[in-house]
Amino acid sequence: xxxxxxxxxxxxxxxxxxxxxxxxxxxxxxxxxxxxxxxxxxxxxxxxxxxxxxxxxxxxxxxxxxxxxxxxxxxxxxxxxxxxxxxxxxxxxxxxxxxxxxxxxxxxxxxxxxxxxxxxxxxxxxxxxxxxxxxxxxxxxxxxxxxxxxxxxxxxxxxxxxxxxxxxxxxxxxxxxxxxxxxxxxxxxxxxxxxxxxxxxxxxxxxxxxxxxxxxxxxxxxxxxxxxxxxxxxxxxxxxxxxxxxxxxxxxxxxxxxxxxxxxxxxxxxxxxxxxxxxxxxxxxxxxxxxxxxxxxxxxxxxxxxxxxxxxxxxxxxxxxxxxxxxxxxxxxxxxxxxxxxxxxxxxxxxxxxxxxxxxxxxxxxxxxxxxxxxxxxxxxxxxxxxxxxxxxxxxxxxxxxxxxxxxxxxxxxxxxxxxxxxxxxxxxxxxxxxxxxxxxxxxxxxxxxxxxxxxxxxxxxxxxxxxxxxxxxxxxxxxxxxxxxxxxxxxxxxxxxxxxxxxxxxxxxxxxxxxxxxxxxxxxxxxxxxxxxxxxxxxxxxxxxxxxxxxxxxxxxxxxxxxxxxxxxxx
Numbered sequence: 360x361x362x363x364x365x366x367x368x369x370x371x372x373x374x375x376x377x378x379x380x381x382x383x384x385x386x387x388x389x390x391x392x393x394x395x396x397x398x399x400x401x402x403x404x405x406x407x408x409x410x411x412x413x414x415x416x417x418x419x420x421x422x423x424x425x426x427x428x429x430x431x432x433x434x435x436x437x438x439x440x441x442x443x444x445x446x447x448x449x450x451x452x453x454x455x456x457x458x459x460x461x462x463x464x465x466x467x468x469x470x471x472x473x474x475x476x477x478x479x480x481x482x483x484x485x486x487x488x489x490x491x492x493x494x495x496x497x498x499x500x501x502x503x504x505x506x507x508x509x510x511x512x513x514x515x516x517x518x519x520x521x522x523x524x525x526x527x528x529x530x531x532x533x534x535x536x537x538x539x540x541x542x543x544x545x546x547x548x549x550x551x552x553x554x555x556x557x558x559x560x561x562x563x564x565x566x567x568x569x570x571x572x573x574x575x576x577x578x579x580x581x582x583x584x585x586x587x588x589x590x591x592x593x594x595x596x597x598x599x600x601x602x603x604x605x606x607x608x609x610x611x612x613x614x615x616x617x618x619x620x621x622x623x624x625x626x627x628x629x630x631x632x633x634x635x636x637x638x639x640x641x642x643x644x645x646x647x648x649x650x651x652x653x654x655x656x657x658x659x660x661x662x663x664x665x666x667x668x669x670x671x672x673x674x675x676x677x678x679x680x681x682x683x684x685x686x687x688x689x690x691x692x693x694x695x696x697x698x699x700x701x702x703x704x705x706x707x708x709x710x711x712x713x714x715x716x717x718x719x720x721x722x723x724x725x726x727x728x729x730x731x732x733x734x735x736x737x738x739x740x741x742x743x744x745x746x747x748x749x750x751x752x753x754x755x756x757x758x759x760x761x762x763x764x765x766x767x768x769x770x771x772x773x774x775x776x777x778x779x780x781x782x783x784x785x786x787x788x789x790x791x792x793x794x795x796x797x798x799x800x801x802x803x804x805x806x807x808x809x810x811x812x813x814x815x816x817x818x819x820x821x822x823x824x825x826x827x828x829x830x831x832x833x834x835x836x837x838x839x840x841x842x843x844x845x846x847x848x849x850x851x852x853x854x855x856x857x858x859x860x861x862x863x864x865x866x867x868x869x870x871x872x873x874x875x876x877x878x879x880x881x882x883x884x885x886x887x888x889x890x891x892x893x894x895x896x897x898x899x900x901x902x903x904x905x906x907x908x909x910x911x912x913x914x915x916x917x918x919x920x921x922x923x924x925x926x927x928x929x930x931x
Contacts, residue, residue, distance in 0.1 A: 362666050363482065366446055370439045377435035377490055383428040385498045387421045389506060392636035394418045396510070399629030436490055444483045451475045451668055460741035462673050469552030474668055477547060478661035485658030492651050496644045503641035510630050510637075514613055514620070518638055521605045525645050528601050529652060532594045539591035540657045544664060546584035553577045606642040613638055691715040691738070691849065691879065696747035698737055706745065707733045708902045713895075717848060720872075720880040722890030724923065725899035731883045732773065734899070735853050738881075739770055770851040771842035773883075775834045775858075777826040782811055783818040785837060789845040801840040804870045806863055807833065831858040836867070843871060849879040856889050864889055887924050896920070 367374060394414050402411035455463070455471050507515035557573050617631040626634075691714065698708040708730050715721050723731050736742050738749060740756060749756040751767060759767075769789075777785050786798045798818060802808040810833070814820045826834050835858045843850065856864045865888065871880075872892075884890050891910040898906040898913065898920050906917035913920035 362662060362669070363443075363486070366443045367439075367486075369446070370442055373435045373439050373442075374490065377432050377439060378494060380428045380432035380435065381491070381495050382498060384425055384432055385495050385502060387425040387428060389499070389502045389640075390421050391418055392633040392640070393506065394421070395636065396627075396629035396633035399627075399632060401629075404628065433491070436487065439490065440483050440487050443486060444479050447479050447482065447665060448475055451479070451665065454669055454671070458671075458673060460736060461743065462671065465671065466668065467548070467552055469555055470548040471668070472555075473544070473548050473551050474661075474664050478544070478664050481654075481657050481661035482665065485654050485661075488651050488654050493648065496648045496651070499644045500641050500648070503637040503644070507634050507637035507641070510634050511620075511626050514617055514626075514631075514634050515638070517609060517613060517616070518641060521609050521642060522645065524605055525602050529598060532598050533652065533656060535594040536591040536656060539587045539594075540660050542587035543584055543591065544660055546580055546587060549580040550577070550584060553580055602642075602645065606639070606645075609642060610635065610639060690717070690750075690752070692750040693738070694748050694750065696734070696737060696749065697745050698733060698742060699745050706902055708737065708744075710747070711902075711904050712747075713897055713904065713907070715849070715879050715881055717879045718877050719895070720882065720893045722882040722884065722893035722896045723899060724884055724887065724890050724896055724920070726923070727885070729899040730902040731899055732853060733902075735770070735851060735881075735883055738851070739768065740764070765847075767848045768851060769842050769845045769847040769849070770853060771839055771855045773853040773855060773857070775826075775831075775838045775855070777822050777829070777834055777837060779822060779824045781816075781819045781821055782837065785822060786841050786844060789841040789843075793844055797844060798840075801844045801874075802837075804843070804874055805836040805840040805867055807836045807840060832860070832863070835859060836863075839867065839871075843874060847878070849881065850875055852880070852882045852884075854883050854885060856884060856886070861888055868892070885923075887920075887927055 394417055398411050398414045398418075401407065402414060451471070451474060455466070504515065504518060507518070553573070553576060557577070613635060617626065617634065620626045621628055621631055693711055693713050696708055696711040697706050699706045711730075711734055713721065723734065725731050733742070737744050738756075751759060751763075778788065782802075783795070783798055786801065787793050790797070795818060799808055802811060811817060811820055822829065822837075829837070835855055839852075839855060842852075842855075856867070859867070864886075868889070882890055882893060887910070890896050894909070895907055896910060896913055897904045898917055900919050905919060906913060908916065914924060
């Protein structure tokens with residue numbers, strides 16, 4: 360719960376004012392039965408209508424104060440709950456978006472979504488109930504008991520016969536429910552993951568005729584959530600009727616016992632009415648308290664899940680800001696780089712070495728699984744190398760700050776992702792202040808200018824969610840445009856020409872050669888046509904750079920390069 364107090368510190372003033380007005384609300388509610396007792400005993404029973412009107416006026420004033428204090432209390436409460444929810448969600452997003460790939464692999468996308476939405480909502484409900492209900496219920500119970508004892512201690516004492524039963528029942532049922540709430544959260548993660556996975560890969564599911572199989576898997580996850588929910592809620596739903604049973608028994612007993620005391624002249628009728636009001640108020644609030652207390656285990660589970668994300672340490676620590684002592688020569692030197700995936704028997708990258716200078720174009724080629732993308736991830740510090748080093752501008756890449764990466768590198772990934780919005784907004788993700796002229800220039804360079812000029816909305820053409828209104832090649836060209844508009848020293852292309860036909864691929868590369876003149880370019884590809892004009896081509900096989908040289912040199916001297924070349928049909 361410490362994490363919750365840390366967030367609450369920011370709202371100390373609002374919480375304090377909320378509790379003050381909530382207390383006024385409770386006290387204004389507690390005085391009303393007392394006024395009722397006085398009206399009955401000192402007004403109605405003796406026929407004093409002036410006293411009835413006077414105390415009736417006090418009751419009206421107390422009721423108005425009750426309503427106004429409740430409204431003000433809820434105003435401050437809303438600011439607290441909404442503010443803490445906003446802060447938590449912001450911190451969760453900031454934490455997750457700053458992770459490297461190696462750190463992020465410990466959490467699935469679906470569980471991060473669930474924690475950011477459902478778990479924060481559970482915590483918000485807990486804050487709301489704690490400040491609005493648990494606090495006021497506790498105050499009401501204490502106040503009701505105290506005032507009941509002040510009127511007649513003998514009748515009020517019967518309340519203590521019921522309270523132990525209520526506490527025992529609450530403890531037993533809550534202990535049964537707590538483990539089920541953890542299962543519900545895990546099942547919800549699975550439901551979100553399967554739903555998202557199937558919606559994203561719906562074409563693959565249908566193409567392989569796996570609809571029934573996926574329905575069955577989804578049904579199992581839903582059934583698991585259903586079973587846990589039934590067990591948890593089934594246990595907690597017993598609580599309210601059991602408590603109500605004891606309350607009704609107690610009220611009936613007090614009515615009988617109080618009637619005897621009234622007949623004996625030990626208490627007045629108004630006092631009996633007030634005591635019944637206070638007893639009913641106290642025990643009804645005990646019932647509500649017992650019901651609301653069930654949110655505590657749910658909130659505890661949610662807080663632990665949120666805390667797990669916020670306390671996850673970045674495996675690859677990259678300091679924020681920019682370095683002031685970077686050298687003027689920003690060559691990239693890869694020296695004896697080796698990397699093992701956790702649990703792997705053999706290294707994915709072994710003793711890789713090369714140098715890339717500004718103004719050079721180098722390429723990496725190899726079969727699927729040869730280690731090309733893994734090598735790039737090491738360069739981008741998505742993973743930490745097992746051994747070896749990468750030197751940039753004379754500094755170990757581990758010493759570079761986040762701002763240095765942003766200034767030095769631009770990577771256009773293999774997997775294309777476009778944001779829902781206009782084409783202008785997507786391109787300006789690469790350069791926030793890019794003018795329309797600059798946007799059109801890179802779109803023309805990537806062979807997409809005419810496509811958007813033919814649209815009546817031009818740069819305001821809307822891109823749908825997941826870019827479903829664009830083909831694979833169009834998405835890849837927009838992704839290329841978004842990358843090259845960005846000002847960097849080095850541009851890394853991770854097999855991002857794969858969805859283009861040979862002619863379009865060649866046309867775009869020729870245009871980029873002039874556009875990126877003076878920049879360092881590293882291209883990863885499987886097609887020889889994409890890399891053949893590079894100044895140097897690195898050939899990878901089983902995680903090693905086995906050959907390097909120009910296209911002509913490799914054609915004559917590299918067996919692996921020859922095999923790749925002969926296996927590809929060139930249609931340019």
